[in-house]
Amino acid sequence: MLNCKQAAELMSQGMDRHLSLHDKMSLRFHLLMCSGCRNFGKQMKFLRQACRKISHDIG
């Protein structure tokens, strides 16, 4: 069972590398039960989107 600290690390790493099937399944299971981590995941996506926006608006 993942805890929130591990789930957050995996979500961040998922933005930088391919997660194993096992990691993906554990993460999915954790997210079903944890609204804090679901919010964290959305926040990570938003950070990426905002950074791309800076980069694209400029270029």
Add this chain to the structure above:
Amino acid sequence: MRHDMLKFARLQLRDEAAAEDAVQEALAAAISARAQFGNRAQLKTWVFGILKHKIVDIIRARARSPGAGQAIEEIPEDAYDDLFNQQDRWQEESRPSGWGNPEQSYASRQFWLVFELCLTRLPENTARIFMMREMLGLETAEICKELSISSTNCWVVLHRARMGLRLCLEERWFKREEKHAEL
């Protein structure tokens, strides 16, 4: 355009003189190639492409300097431990909140100032790795190679950068916005 370019270069390089140089070189290249572009938008995209390459070149040169590989030590391993309880679950008060439709903040000038401030508050090498990944769009494998760090360290640094950034945005923007809405 020059103003935007300079702002972008400064954010990445944290060095006024180096940022000026990079922008100057990109603009000089633009002037000599101006005739090849039908419209200004194309030219702009192209010039920014050059600027991004120049920034990567400068970062690459810096990567060879001592200290560049120290990013892993900048934010200590236990920096965010307070957010979690003994079972490593989020503490009640630090559980990530819903940011609503955060894209709405894009329209706010104030939001982008806060965003830049939060980026600037990250330690130097950490911020550089984060921006190489998220703004210059490099893959982690390329970043590892450029900076001679292991991919594991690279992921750790990126994760700590994101933790710091989201905390800063939550405190300085999204929580405050909530408060405004309540008023």
